Amino acid sequence: MANAATDSDATVVTMVIETHSPHETKSWGRRLASILEGGELLGLIGDLGAGKTVFIKGLASGLSLREEDILSPTFTMIQEHHGRFPLYHIDLYRLEEATLDDLGLREYLFSEGIAAVEWFERLRGSAEMEFLSVRISYAGANLRRIEFSALDSRHAQIISKLKRSFA
Ligand code: ADP
Ligand code: MG
Numbered sequence: 001m002a003n004a005a006t007d008s009d010a011t012v013v014t015m016v017i018e019t020h021s022p023h024e025t026k027s028w029g030r031r032l033a034s035i036l037e038g039g040e041l042l043g044l045i046g047d048l049g050a051g052k053t054v055f056i057k058g059l060a061s062g063l064s065l066r067e068e069d070i071l072s073p074t075f076t077m078i079q080e081h082h083g084r085f086p087l088y089h090i091d092l093y094r095l096e097e098a099t100l101d102d103l104g105l106r107e108y109l110f111s112e113g114i115a116a117v118e119w120f121e122r123l124r125g126s127a128e129m130e131f132l133s134v135r136i137s138y139a140g141a142n143l144r145r146i147e148f149s150a151l152d153s154r155h156a157q158i159i160s161k162l163k164r165s166f167a
Pocket of ligand 2: 052053072091118
């Protein structure tokens with residue numbers, strides 16, 4: 001776990017955890033959901049089968065949505081759900097590269113709701129956006145490493161709260 005403050009404008013907050021089952025990954029999604037305030041952009045990064053959709057199922061249940069309603073989108077790249085906040089579940093897998101002008105993404109990503117974007121790295125210019133990165137890596141059959149990080153203060157504060165409450 002690292003928490004490196006550089007200067008007042010650019011603070012990197014990072015938190016790394018390991019999960020040993022899909023259930024555990026979902027609980028971290030629920031925990032994150034319990035802290036969100038609306039208006040957050042969650043960028044999920046990780047290979048196919050890493051657990052991005054599993055994590056979003058947990059997030060959904062933490063927003064009072066049914067996790068069964070969270071699907072791995074095949075043709076629908078954007079799925080909208082209405083729980084404690086609107087949840088926009090976006091999966092860019094089918095696009096090699098997306099821009100904010102594709103699919104009306106801008107309106108979902110910068111809304112009062114919560115946008116959770118799988119394959120966030122495929123979005124052009126994503127690195128310059130304010131977002132909370134959830135990077136999931138395969139570490140064994142049922143083992144996953146999840147790294148939460150954020151550069152902007154609003155999303156960094158969410159991670160700090162997650163640490164204080166659950167680490
Ligand atoms: P992605 O959306 O990243 O492509 P999915 O969430 O659809 O991946 O699938 C993750 C797969 O890995 C599921 O089959 C799930 O059961 C399995 N799995 C095994 N261990 C874990 C874990 N610790 N966390 C999340 N998923 C896990
Ligand atoms: Mg997925």
